[in-house]
Amino acid sequence: MEKGFVENGFIIDLSDAKNTTQLVFELSSIMEHPDVKGKKICLKLGDLDLKQSQLLSIKALIESMDADIAFIDTNSEQTEASAISLGIIISELSDKEIPSIAASSESNIKEEAVEIKIEDENVKKDDLNKTIEIHADIEQNQNSPIETAEDVEDIYEEETTQEISEIIPTEHFETNFETLALNEGLVPKEEISKYILLDTGDVLPAGVEENSVNTEALPTLYINQTLRSGQTVTYEGNILIIGDAHPGSEIVATGDITVWGILGGIAHAGSLGNITSKVRALKLNAIQLRIAGLYARRNDTLNVPYVQKTNEFTPEEAHIEDGKIVIYKKLRRD
Amino acid sequence: MTGRVIVITSGKGGVGKTTTSANIGTALAKAGNKVVLIDTDLGLRNLDLLLGLENRIVYTIVDVIEERCKLKQALVKDKKNPNLSLLAAAQTRDKTAVNAEQLKEICDTLKEENDFVLVDCPAGIEQGFQNAVAGASEAIVVTTPEMSAIRDADRIIGLLEAKEEIKSYKLLLNRVRPSLIKSNEMMSVDDVVEILSCPLVGIIPEDTGIITSTNKGEPIVNDENALAGKAYRNVAQRILGEEVPFLDLDEPKGFMAKIKNAFAKLKAKV
Numbered sequence: 001m002e003k004g005f006v007e008n009g010f011i012i013d014l015s016d017a018k019n020t021t022q023l024v025f026e027l028s029s030i031m032e033h034p035d036v037k038g039k040k041i042c043l044k045l046g047d048l049d050l051k052q053s054q055l056l057s058i059k060a061l062i063e064s065m066d067a068d069i070a071f072i073d074t075n076s077e078q079t080e081a082s083a084i085s086l087g088i089i090i091s092e093l094s095d096k097e098i099p100s101i102a103a104s105s106e107s108n109i110k111e112e113a114v115e116i117k118i119e120d121e122n123v124k125k126d127d128l129n130k131t132i133e134i135h136a137d138i139e140q141n142q143n144s145p146i147e148t149a150e151d152v153e154d155i156y157e158e159e160t161t162q163e164i165s166e167i168i169p170t171e172h173f174e175t176n177f178e179t180l181a182l183n184e185g186l187v188p189k190e191e192i193s194k195y196i197l198l199d200t201g202d203v204l205p206a207g208v209e210e211n212s213v214n215t216e217a218l219p220t221l222y223i224n225q226t227l228r229s230g231q232t233v234t235y236e237g238n239i240l241i242i243g244d245a246h247p248g249s250e251i252v253a254t255g256d257i258t259v260w261g262i263l264g265g266i267a268h269a270g271s272l273g274n275i276t277s278k279v280r281a282l283k284l285n286a287i288q289l290r291i292a293g294l295y296a297r298r299n300d301t302l303n304v305p306y307v308q309k310t311n312e313f314t315p316e317e318a319h320i321e322d323g324k325i326v327i328y329k330k331l332r333r334d
Numbered sequence: 335m336t337g338r339v340i341v342i343t344s345g346k347g348g349v350g351k352t353t354t355s356a357n358i359g360t361a362l363a364k365a366g367n368k369v370v371l372i373d374t375d376l377g378l379r380n381l382d383l384l385l386g387l388e389n390r391i392v393y394t395i396v397d398v399i400e401e402r403c404k405l406k407q408a409l410v411k412d413k414k415n416p417n418l419s420l421l422a423a424a425q426t427r428d429k430t431a432v433n434a435e436q437l438k439e440i441c442d443t444l445k446e447e448n449d450f451v452l453v454d455c456p457a458g459i460e461q462g463f464q465n466a467v468a469g470a471s472e473a474i475v476v477t478t479p480e481m482s483a484i485r486d487a488d489r490i491i492g493l494l495e496a497k498e499e500i501k502s503y504k505l506l507l508n509r510v511r512p513s514l515i516k517s518n519e520m521m522s523v524d525d526v527v528e529i530l531s532c533p534l535v536g537i538i539p540e541d542t543g544i545i546t547s548t549n550k551g552e553p554i555v556n557d558e559n560a561l562a563g564k565a566y567r568n569v570a571q572r573i574l575g576e577e578v579p580f581l582d583l584d585e586p587k588g589f590m591a592k593i594k595n596a597f598a599k600l601k602a603k604v
Contacts, residue, residue: 051533056600057593064596196394230377235356248425249390287389300413302552 015046020054026056031065042068047075051083059086118165145177195289195296195325197317210292212276215255215306227251227265234271247287256280275320289325291318296325337368337445338572340452340509341470343494345486347457349478350508353544353554355454356384357563358555360473361570370409372421375456375467376431379423386413386551387420396424399436403429405443414556427463429524432536434468441469450573459493466495473503474535479510479521485527491532504535506569511540523580536563536569539583 012030017023023045030036041062062069069118071091072083083090085178183302186268219237226262233239238255249265251257256278264279271275288297318327344353344400355371362368372395373381382388393408396422405421412418421440425432437453444451454472456462467473475488475492487505494500507526514520541562547554554563555570561581568578 018485057597060600061593063600064593230425246489250426288392295392300389333444 010042011042013044015044015048017046017048022308023048024058024061028061031062031067036065039067041067042070043070043072045074045076045079049076049078050074050082051078052085055079055082055086055088061090062183064151093110120214194299194327196297197324198288198297210273210275211274212256213274215270215274215277218255220255221253226261227266234274245286253277278317278318278319282315283310283314284314284318284327289292289318291320291325294320335446335449337339337448337450339404339441339445339470340450340472340474341455341467341500342452342474342476343455343463343490343589344457344476344483345459345490346477349476349483350538351457351476352380352384352454353548354474354476354506354508354538354566355452355576356381356492356553357555357566358513358573359418359452360412360415360565361555362450362452362553362573363412363415364512364567365570365574366431367574368415368447369418369449369450369452370421370444371418372425372437372444372451373430374437374453374462376423376458376462377425377428377556379425382410382420382422383418384548384553387422388551390420391420394422394424394441396427396431399432405440410551410583429456429465429590432465434465435467437465438469459489463490463493467497467500471499471501473500474506475503475530475532476506476508476528477526477530478508479515479523479526481521486506491530498548503532505530505532506536506538507534508538509540510537510583535572537571537580537583538565539581579589 012027013144014023014026016187017026027043043058056287059069061288069088071089072079074083076079080090108288168232174323215238219238221233221235221237223233223239223241224243226239226243227233227241227245227249229246232250232252233241234252236254239251239253240258240260241251242260244261245251245259245263245267250268251259252268252271254270254272254274254277256265257280259267259281260282262283263279263286265286266288267279267281268287269279270292271290273292277291279286279289279291285298289298314329316327316329318325320326342351342358342575344351352373352375359369359371371381371385373379374395375381376396389411390410393403394437395408397403397407398405408421409419411443412420415595416600421444441453452470453466454464475487475490475494477483491503492533494503505527511520515522521529522538523534540563541554541560543554543557543560544562547557549562552565554560557563561583565581568581571578
């Protein structure tokens with residue numbers, strides 16, 4: 001019994017099994033191995049004819065061990081038909097030896113893709129030099145991990161020839177991966193606005209009157225450090241922070257707030273009612289933006305990564321326009 | 335209406351008080367009860383994160399006490415369940431900003447309009463703990479099957495017994511790993527109950543889903559398939575007075591049992 005091991009998956013060869021009972025017995029004894037947990041399983045089923053129900057119970061057995069079927073390889077037409085109706089992907093492991101590059105390769109799926117590629121290229125070009133090039137190619141492929149289903153699909157689309165598309169039903173592939181990608185949140189369903197105005201009808205303190213003092217005339221507090229969770233800066237005038245303001249921190253100014261870094265906490269500009277105040281940051285990610293009497297909260301979908309470190313800076317400025325907090329992508333003078 | 339005020343405490347940090355508060359609160363609200371969660375961990379608040387409500391907090395418990403707003407204004411409604419609301423702790427202050435009497439007053443006010451008031455207690459036995467316990471009449475002591483957590487839970491139970499206001503206290507055993515118990519590497523549920531001699535309200539299995547649920551800001555009770563979520567729903571039912579058997583956390587042993595289990599799972603998915 002041949003059993004191959006790759007980093008994120010198992011190839012289990014059951015092609016020697018003579019009947020279903022023997023197959024299930026062999027499989028269950030392999031599945032007992034603790035390393036199988038969470039892996040992608042590649043099943044070699046050989047000539048055995050499996051009905052849909054039998055294949056389903058095998059799938060259930062594998063899933064009960066927290067593993068998943070990545071591919072199956074079979075010579076039987078009946079098994080193939082059952083697999084298609086169950087949505088299991090069929091591929092050919094071919095009679096090639098399982099490569100011994102196990103440690104460096106990322107997953108079963110990728111190895112599959114690479115293997116197929118070798119075949120194609122070899123058929124097309126028999127030049128020795130080219131083959132070396134191809135090998136270099138493969139190495140590159142191995143370095144870039146293929147994690148999402150979409151990537152795998154891409155490889156198939158680019159590299160497959162007719163020969164292979166006969167084995168893999170493409171239509172099935174597409175629908176399957178689209179729903180998968182949607183479930184994983186890879187494809188945004190709709191564009192969302194970043195900030196939502198809080199209903200502040202009953203939360204605002206009384207006695208704060210709207211005014212529009214020129215913030216340029218106000219004094220400015222210059223802070224050269226990172227604000228951490230729980231730290232507050234309050235100032236009558238403008239505040240300039242050179243550094244990040246982490247989530248959980250609070251900046252309250254009667255004038256403008258400028259953060260030369262990532263703004264992740266709460267920022268309240270014009271805290272005494274100055275509606276001309278602005279909040280600016282290299283990355284405007286405040287959990288709440290408050291300007292004068294208007295409070296806006298960050299969209300829930302942006303809530304997931306609690307601390308967002310980034311090297312991509314998109315300078316933004318927030319101010320009040322027609323009774324709403326609006327954010328501009330670029331800093332503007334007007 | 336007079337609701338029940340339950341404090342969720344542990345002594346030791348990191349055993350799952352906040353996770354427990356968020357999940358029991360959500361489960362009780364889902365069952366149709368009006369629930370308020372109070373975070374009393376001033377300066378190190380987390381409950382809002384677990385519920386995904388951080389971006390909605392305008393006023394905190396300190397603002398209420400210092401009369402900068404009314405109690406009603408400070409209650410943050412849950413995204414999904416209008417029955418559930420949160421009274422957040424202040425992040426920029428420390429435990430001395432509140433005293434026991436003030437918290438008792440808040441609890442007394444809240445229990446008049448709610449079925450349940452759950453108080454999430456900070457770690458330790460100092461002022462934060464004294465504050466959190468002040469308004470409560472029941473307690474849930476969260477512990478894990480580790481000697482250090484059990485020792486701290488024992489200390490807490492002692493302190494709770496000395497308080498006249500606490501009429502009943504129950505134990506919630508968190509992060510149980512049946513496989514470790516089986517191989518005698520972890521104390522069993524019975525061992526812990528025997529050491530602490532305290533009635534049990536729930537056994538929660540270790541579940542990696544808790545980490546993702548915390549990051550998403552969505553309590554695990556909302557996940558119908560998660561075992562920990564089911565365990566928390568059972569706890570809520572027990573709090574409501576129903577008799578629910580404890581989950582059988584043993585994984586099926588034989589091969590046939592595995593197949594059966596797998597089919598049951600498949601069925602559940604359909």
